Amino acid sequence: MKQLTFLTKIFFVFLAISFWSSCTEDGTGGGGTITLPPVVELVSGADLVTSATTVDAGATFKVNVSADKGDNDMVTFTVLEDGVAIADATRLNYNGAGAGVISNPYSLTAAEGTTFDTNLEVTAHTDGGTRTYTFRITDSAGETDDTSVEITVVTTPLTLGFSNANGGITSDVTLPNQTNFKVELNATKGGSPLSTLTVLEDNVAVDASRVRFGVDNDITAATVASANPIGLIDDEKNGFNWFVWVSSHDSGTKNYTFEIADEAGNVETLSLNITIQMQTAVAELTGKLLKNAGGPAGTGGIDLLTGNGTGSSDIAAHLKDEGIDLNLPTSSNWLKNISAVNGATLRVPGADFPVDDFSAVEFAEDISIAFDNGTDVSSSGVVVIGDRFLVRSANNTTFLVLVTNIVETTDNNDDFYELSIKY
Numbered sequence: 001m002k003q004l005t006f007l008t009k010i011f012f013v014f015l016a017i018s019f020w021s022s023c024t025e026d027g028t029g030g031g032g033t034i035t036l037p038p039v040v041e042l043v044s045g046a047d048l049v050t051s052a053t054t055v056d057a058g059a060t061f062k063v064n065v066s067a068d069k070g071d072n073d074m075v076t077f078t079v080l081e082d083g084v085a086i087a088d089a090t091r092l093n094y095n096g097a098g099a100g101v102i103s104n105p106y107s108l109t110a111a112e113g114t115t116f117d118t119n120l121e122v123t124a125h126t127d128g129g130t131r132t133y134t135f136r137i138t139d140s141a142g143e144t145d146d147t148s149v150e151i152t153v154v155t156t157p158l159t160l161g162f163s164n165a166n167g168g169i170t171s172d173v174t175l176p177n178q179t180n181f182k183v184e185l186n187a188t189k190g191g192s193p194l195s196t197l198t199v200l201e202d203n204v205a206v207d208a209s210r211v212r213f214g215v216d217n218d219i220t221a222a223t224v225a226s227a228n229p230i231g232l233i234d235d236e237k238n239g240f241n242w243f244v245w246v247s248s249h250d251s252g253t254k255n256y257t258f259e260i261a262d263e264a265g266n267v268e269t270l271s272l273n274i275t276i277q278m279q280t281a282v283a284e285l286t287g288k289l290l291k292n293a294g295g296p297a298g299t300g301g302i303d304l305l306t307g308n309g310t311g312s313s314d315i316a317a318h319l320k321d322e323g324i325d326l327n328l329p330t331s332s333n334w335l336k337n338i339s340a341v342n343g344a345t346l347r348v349p350g351a352d353f354p355v356d357d358f359s360a361v362e363f364a365e366d367i368s369i370a371f372d373n374g375t376d377v378s379s380s381g382v383v384v385i386g387d388r389f390l391v392r393s394a395n396n397t398t399f400l401v402l403v404t405n406i407v408e409t410t411d412n413n414d415d416f417y418e419l420s421i422k423y
Contacts (some may be wrong), residue, residue, distance in 0.1 A: 005145065013396060026031035036070030036375035037143035040135060052150040057264040058126045060292040061094075061151060065135050066117045072139040073113035078105040079122065099123075105138075105396040113140075126192060126264035128155035129412075154191035160260045162269040166217045168243065172273040176363060180212070180219060180245045181274060185258060192264035193237035196229035199246055200257040208310035210247040219245050229261075237263075251278045277320060285421040286404075292334055294324035294413040301341065304399045304421050318344045318393055319401070322379065324413060338380045338417070343394030347374035358388065358402045361422055368398045399423040 041052045043064040055061050065072060079086050086092065090100035095118055108116055116137065125131055130152040138144045162170040168184030175181060187194060199211050205228045212222035213230065222245060232240070246256060248359040249312040253275040261267045288307035293300025301310040301317030311322040322337035340346035354360065361367060371390040380389065385406055405418035 013159065020385065035072070035141055035143060038067055038070050038072075038074050038137045038139050038145050040065065040067040040137045040145045040147050040207050041202075042135070042147050042149065043068075049151075050150055051150070054152040054154060055124050057153045057155055057190075057262075060121045060123050063120050063122065063135065063149070064117070064187055065147075066122055067115070067137045067145070069114050069139060070143060071255065072141040073110075074107045074108055074116055074137050074139045075113065076107055076138045076185075077116060077118075078136045078138070079120070080136060081125065082131050083134070086122075086144070088165060088237075090219060091263075092205060093121040095119050096121075124151050124153055126153070128153050128191070155264070155266070158190040158192075158194065158260060158262050158266055158268050159188045160258070160270055161185075161186045163241075166243070169272065169274075174273070174275040174277050175248065176251050176277060176279045176365075178248055178276055179274055179287060179297070180247050182219070182243060182245050183258065183272075184217075185240070185242050185244055187242075187260050188239035189237065189262060189270075192262040192266065194232050194239065195237070195263045197242075197244075198229040198257075198259040198261070199225075199244070200259060201249065201254050203255075203257065206246065212245040213242050214240060215240075217243050219243075229259075248274055248276055251276045277365075279365045280420040282362060282364050282367070285419075288419045288421060290319060290321055290417045290419055291339065291417040292323065292413045293321040294334070295415070302419070304393070304401070304423065305397065307421060310374075312341070315342060317341050318391055318399065319346070321417075329413070334408060334413070334415045336383045336406070336415075338383060338389070339378060340391055344390045345376065347371055347376050347390040347392075348380075348392060349374050349388055358400065358420065358422070362422060363396070363398060368401045370400065371398045397423055 015411045027244040044050050044064050045064060048064050049061045052167040062262060079092055086104050089104050091407050092100045092102065092104055094102045122133060126393050130150050132148050132150050134146050134148040135166055136144055136146045162168060163184040163186055164170045166184055168182050199206050206229040208225040209224040213225065214218055214222035251274055254306045255271055255273050257269050257271040259267055259269045285307040289298040289301065289309055289311055294311040298311045299309055300312030300323065301314050301320045303310055303316040310317045318340065319338050321336045322339060324333040325335055349370055352373065370393055382402055385403055387403045389401045391401060400422045402420045403417055404420050408415045
C-alpha cells in the first residue's frame with residue numbers, strides 16, 4: 001500500500017484551504033471555517049518498516065511514527081489490525097518501554113499533543129496471510145489521520161521426526177518389563193519459533209519426573225524434566241536434536257505421543273505403541289549333581305525344580321543318567337549319556353542361541369523361546385563340560401541346564417555331572 005508522505009498530506013490540506021477560499025470570494029461558497037486535522041507519517045530508517053513487508057509468524061516489525069497537530073491538540077494514538085484496534089497490548093512496545101506497558105489506544109501526554117514521535121515494535125499475526133496495520137492519530141475535535149503498512153506472514157510448517165541412528169525407537173515395539181525407553185527427536189521450526197515439547201501417554205501428559213532429555217546419548221547425563229510440556233528456550237526455539245527417555249508403564253500396551261508446538265499454535269506429533277511384556281526373572285541353581293545311574297540305589301535322576309538327586313525312575317525326576325555299559329571295564333564303563341523322563345522333553349539349543357548364553361539369560365520366557373527353537377533329542381550323546389540342554393517338563397516348566405563339571409571314577413560308579421540350572 002503506497003503511503004502519503006508528510007509533505008504530500010500538507011499539500012492536500014493547503015489545496016483544500018485554497019479551494020475553500022476561492023469559493024468564498026466568488027460567492028459560491030458558504031461561510032464557516034475548515035478545521036485542520038493532525039498529520040501522521042512513517043519515518044524511514046534502518047530496520048524500520050514503511051511499506052509492504054513479509055515477516056515470520058509472530059515476529060516483531062519496527063516503525064517510527066511521527067505526527068503533528070492540526071488546529072487542535074492530538075489526544076490518542078491507536079494501532080489497528082485490519083481496521084480493529086489491537087486488544088492485546090503485549091503486542092506493542094513503545095520506545096523500548098516493554099511489551100504491554102502502554103495501552104492501546106494510548107492517551108498522549110500534553111507535550112505529545114503538539115508533536116508525537118515514537119519508535120514502536122509490533123508483534124505480527126501468527127497465522128498466514130496479509131494484514132493491514134494502521135497507525136491512527138485522533139485530536140480533541142475528533143479529527144483523525146492514518147498511515148498504514150501491509151504485513152504478510154508466510155507460514156512454513158514445523159517438522160518433527162524420529163531417528164534410529166543411535167538406537168532410538170522409531171516404531172511400535174515390545175519391551176521386556178518396565179523400563180526407560182529412548183527416542184531420538186529431530187525438530188525444526190517453520191514460520192514461527194518452537195515453543196514446547198510434550199510427552200503424552202494415551203493422550204495424557206505423563207508426569208514430568210518420568211521424562212529425561214538431552215543432546216548426549218547418555219541417560220545418566222540427561223536432564224529430568226521439571227514440567228511437561230517442556231518449555232523451549234534460546235536456540236531450542238529454532239530446532240533441536242534431543243534424546244528423550246521415558247519411564248514406561250508397567251504392563252500391557254500404551255500409546256506414547258511426542259508433540260511439538262510453536263508460538264503460532266501449530267502442532268506436529270509422532271506416536272508409537274509400547275508394549276510391556278511382563279517377564280519372569282529366572283530362578284537359578286548351581287552345583288547340583290546328577291549321578292551315575294549305575295551307582296547306589298536312589299541315584300541316577302535329578303529334580304530340576306529343586307536340584308535334588310533322585311532315583312532314575314523316581315516320579316520327581318526330569319532327567320536321568322543312562323548308567324553303564326556292563327561289557328566295558330569298571331574304569332571306563334560309564335556311558336555319560338542323559339535323557340528326559342516322566343513326560344519331559346530334552347532338546348539342544350538351536351544355532352542362533354549364543355555361546356555365552358547361560359550367564360546372559362535373565363528371564364524364564366527367554367528359556368521357553370530357546371526351547372521352542374531347539375532340536376529334540378532322545379539322548380544327549382556323550383556329555384562334555386560346557387554342554388547345554390533344554391528340558392520342558394510334562395507340566396510345561398522349561399529349564400536351561402549347563403554342565404559345569406564332570407567327575408569320573410575308575411573303581412566304582414560314583415561318577416556324576418555337576419549342573420547349573422535356570423528356569
